[in-house]
Amino acid sequence: MLSILLSLTLLLVSSGSAAPFSSSTAKVVTAVVSSETVQYVVSPSTPAPASLGTVVTSLEKGRTSAQPFTTASITAMDSAARTLPTSIYVADSGSHDSIEYDMLDSYEAAVTVDMFMPIATTAPDNRFPIMVSHPLQPLGMSNSVISKSTIPTNNFYSNLFLGSRSQPANVYPYSVWWNRGNNGDYGLAISHTTFSQRNYGPDAKANPVEYYINPVGINSISLSAAEFDSSMTMSLSNTAELSVNVTMAPSRSRYGNGRYLYVPLVQGAGFVSGIYFNIQPKFNSLVGFQSLTEKASPRSGIKKYVAKLYDGTLWAIYASVPSGQTFSLSLKSSSTILASKRVNNVVVQIAKIVDGSEAAYDYHAGKYTYFARVHGTAVGSKGTVTINYWTQRGNNAGRVLLWALPHHVASFTSDVARMSLGFCIDSQTKGKMYAYSTNQLIMQETLPTSIQFAPWTSIPGNKAGYTAEAMKLITSAAVSEVAQDFEAQTNLDSMYYSGKALDKFAMICYVSHSILKNAAITKYCLDKLKSSFAVFAGNKQKYPLYYDRTYKGIVSSAAVTTGDSLADFGNSYYNDHHFHYGYHIHAAAVIGYIDSDLGGSWVEKNKEYVNTLVRDVANPSASDAYFPISRSFSWFHGHSWAKGLFESADGKDEESSSEDYHHAYAIKLWGQVVGDKSMEARGAMMLAVMRRAMNAYMLMNSTNSIQPSNFIANKVTGILFENKADHTTYFGRDIQYIQGIHMLPITPVSSYIRSPTFVRDEWTSLLSSVAPTLTDGWKGVLYANLALFDPKSSYKVFSSPGFRSSFLDSGASLTWYLAYAAGVGGTNT
Numbered sequence: 001m002l003s004i005l006l007s008l009t010l011l012l013v014s015s016g017s018a019a020p021f022s023s024s025t026a027k028v029v030t031a032v033v034s035s036e037t038v039q040y041v042v043s044p045s046t047p048a049p050a051s052l053g054t055v056v057t058s059l060e061k062g063r064t065s066a067q068p069f070t071t072a073s074i075t076a077m078d079s080a081a082r083t084l085p086t087s088i089y090v091a092d093s094g095s096h097d098s099i100e101y102d103m104l105d106s107y108e109a110a111v112t113v114d115m116f117m118p119i120a121t122t123a124p125d126n127r128f129p130i131m132v133s134h135p136l137q138p139l140g141m142s143n144s145v146i147s148k149s150t151i152p153t154n155n156f157y158s159n160l161f162l163g164s165r166s167q168p169a170n171v172y173p174y175s176v177w178w179n180r181g182n183n184g185d186y187g188l189a190i191s192h193t194t195f196s197q198r199n200y201g202p203d204a205k206a207n208p209v210e211y212y213i214n215p216v217g218i219n220s221i222s223l224s225a226a227e228f229d230s231s232m233t234m235s236l237s238n239t240a241e242l243s244v245n246v247t248m249a250p251s252r253s254r255y256g257n258g259r260y261l262y263v264p265l266v267q268g269a270g271f272v273s274g275i276y277f278n279i280q281p282k283f284n285s286l287v288g289f290q291s292l293t294e295k296a297s298p299r300s301g302i303k304k305y306v307a308k309l310y311d312g313t314l315w316a317i318y319a320s321v322p323s324g325q326t327f328s329l330s331l332k333s334s335s336t337i338l339a340s341k342r343v344n345n346v347v348v349q350i351a352k353i354v355d356g357s358e359a360a361y362d363y364h365a366g367k368y369t370y371f372a373r374v375h376g377t378a379v380g381s382k383g384t385v386t387i388n389y390w391t392q393r394g395n396n397a398g399r400v401l402l403w404a405l406p407h408h409v410a411s412f413t414s415d416v417a418r419m420s421l422g423f424c425i426d427s428q429t430k431g432k433m434y435a436y437s438t439n440q441l442i443m444q445e446t447l448p449t450s451i452q453f454a455p456w457t458s459i460p461g462n463k464a465g466y467t468a469e470a471m472k473l474i475t476s477a478a479v480s481e482v483a484q485d486f487e488a489q490t491n492l493d494s495m496y497y498s499g500k501a502l503d504k505f506a507m508i509c510y511v512s513h514s515i516l517k518n519a520a521i522t523k524y525c526l527d528k529l530k531s532s533f534a535v536f537a538g539n540k541q542k543y544p545l546y547y548d549r550t551y552k553g554i555v556s557s558a559a560v561t562t563g564d565s566l567a568d569f570g571n572s573y574y575n576d577h578h579f580h581y582g583y584h585i586h587a588a589a590v591i592g593y594i595d596s597d598l599g600g601s602w603v604e605k606n607k608e609y610v611n612t613l614v615r616d617v618a619n620p621s622a623s624d625a626y627f628p629i630s631r632s633f634s635w636f637h638g639h640s641w642a643k644g645l646f647e648s649a650d651g652k653d654e655e656s657s658s659e660d661y662h663h664a665y666a667i668k669l670w671g672q673v674v675g676d677k678s679m680e681a682r683g684a685m686m687l688a689v690m691r692r693a694m695n696a697y698m699l700m701n702s703t704n705s706i707q708p709s710n711f712i713a714n715k716v717t718g719i720l721f722e723n724k725a726d727h728t729t730y731f732g733r734d735i736q737y738i739q740g741i742h743m744l745p746i747t748p749v750s751s752y753i754r755s756p757t758f759v760r761d762e763w764t765s766l767l768s769s770v771a772p773t774l775t776d777g778w779k780g781v782l783y784a785n786l787a788l789f790d791p792k793s794s795y796k797v798f799s800s801p802g803f804r805s806s807f808l809d810s811g812a813s814l815t816w817y818l819a820y821a822a823g824v825g826g827t828n829t
Helices: 002-007 079-083 143-148 358-364 406-411 468-482 486-490 495-515 519-537 558-562 567-573 577-597 602-618 657-674 677-697 735-740 756-767 777-786 791-798 814-826
Strands: 027-033 036-042 175-180 186-191 199-201 211-213 221-225 233-237 243-249 260-266 272-279 281-284 289-295 302-309 314-320 329-333 336-339 343-352 368-379 382-392 401-404 420-426 432-437 440-446 545-548 553-556 719-721 724-726
Touching: 027 329, 036 329, 186 243, 186 260, 186 272, 186 281, 221 260, 221 272, 221 343, 243 368, 260 368, 272 368, 281 343, 289 329, 289 336, 314 358, 358 401, 358 432, 368 677, 382 677, 406 432, 406 440, 406 677, 440 677, 468 495, 468 519, 468 814, 486 495, 486 519, 495 519, 495 567, 495 577, 495 814, 519 577, 519 602, 553 558, 553 567, 553 577, 553 602, 558 567, 567 577, 577 602, 577 657, 602 657, 602 677, 657 677, 735 756, 735 777, 756 777, 777 791, 777 814, 791 814
Parallel strands: none
Antiparallel strands: 027 036, 036 289, 175 186, 186 221, 199 211, 211 724, 221 281, 233 243, 243 260, 260 272, 272 343, 281 336, 289 302, 302 314, 314 343, 329 336, 368 382, 382 440, 401 432, 420 432, 545 553, 719 724
């Protein structure tokens, strides 16, 4: 029999071709080989190639093409500023170290701080009108789920409740989607792409290429049922930050209640697991099943099969069968595997077999994870974050198999590191993922406790050098810039642009108070800034904020008022909240820091408003039922996702790493100012995780081994999606845009994330010839960034008599750029 089988013509097809025959004409031959039952598909017909998977080279919808700062010239000036004294605080004729004006984080003492304590558990106050129903309702969720749940808007499964509901959810390393009739199949399709399947372009031979994209829509194998057809439904429940429950059910009118497939999707899960209730399991493949082999059972009550596909890949299928039931699978055609009958409460787990994995899959089959949540503590400058995975059923290991990303592995505790299984699998845009036998991913980081409000650098040995000449220049800039019309620049129709302007003036106030120590300039600046901030704290801006009861968040009323979902960069649809509100939170932290130092009570009066913004973007606790946990920042990916309620074939994305870590920095400082040690430590931990993750995935030095070797010379990924990386921006392809959006704003934390070596290499290879030619705000951004490795050259540019205000973007000031460059060694001899 074996020789007969070997003589059969089995047509192997590459990943770029469909199964070589129609499933309706395929025949199946069954044999027993070495005690294993093998079922082969044999084709009597000629192959009919068809495309498998698609690539989306466009940036899709959901973004505006607006620049990240306003371009209007600043003409309105306040004549009262001319009376400000320009005397300089000089204790001696030497230089002055600004670091002395900051304190260490308030949790520096060796006490354990729970980093995930709720900020508040009460409803947002009545300054925020209620938006009873968001214009874009989530699909596939009952009214009960919507009313009682917090629905994440920026995480991996949004595609399952938006638009067509058929775009992928990138669970990592797998992607899954609702197959709604493609090739006549229905169910939850599963795909895994390898590095070899990536598409590079637009010139695949270039180095660096501009983008790489993983094909989408390759249905390798899907969880389905004989009862599923076009009348099936897919509903979502238990909408959490790292997991969601998917329930697929056949037509109730035909089959009644109590028949469904339950699939818990959890990021990092080793298997895609589905539990069948009173339906007949079925598995479909667009790639095509070449054979199905029944293997030895790894554990009592567990059946094991291996499906070989026509692209050469192997997929393990495990079924945990309750006592008293039987379960067997048959290969019906090249596209279909079918169970012998209906089953109840049978757990089916699927995983792609990679080198070294099969024995580990056997050992871990039977137990599945259905939910994950993060907690963490800080003790002094040491922080620990744990992703806990909830599990069901049993296996030989007593633990689940999890896939960990490179930045996880690099920070694992020794206990978790010992649980490595020694094999890996390709991920979509974050290199290889590594297999671990554990119910917890525990990571430790050193927290940036020394980074506060004052200029800070990671350049060894560099410190502030505020010479008398530097102080004179900074004072002159401050007097000029506090004369600007704060109201005209801050009360705009955009929370983003307004926040940038508020933050700009906040930093001028900080320099005036803590570096210049000029009480008159400080008071003048602070009074004007408080007045401008009060417009937002009172929710009296042009487009007030609303509390949205559908998704549980604080949104701009711009889209509702204008009818444009992309108004204010899509804020009303949850785009970029961490960018927008991060500027407001940071401005509040600076105001509160100065005001408290002067004996004021501004913090207490504005605490409720600012805390509400923090809760929207970074609620840490399920105890706060009014906001989803960590809307923006992914504790799994190590950075935030900026795209909100917009369907996307390539998943979520982020264009600006720097505005991402700016929001974490703002949360850290606001926590310090308001006396919330949990928030302060959490913001610091977010920064520590971002530093590691961003330098692995977004900021690429010459030794980066995670991103493709023919891509890393771009230095930044540009827009990083879940499924692709594109060295571009939504607002243009100029190199200063692409690199610069990962720089702004330049703050003390910039040097913590962007190392001097990285900044020097990026400058030398891409920017040194461009920066001198610029005449707009990008010039200031690039030269401020230069201070991260060459503060002397940076300071020279900003202190030059020929420097013009047009070189500053609307969120930047000459006062801060001078103070920062000097503060990190720009005037040192």
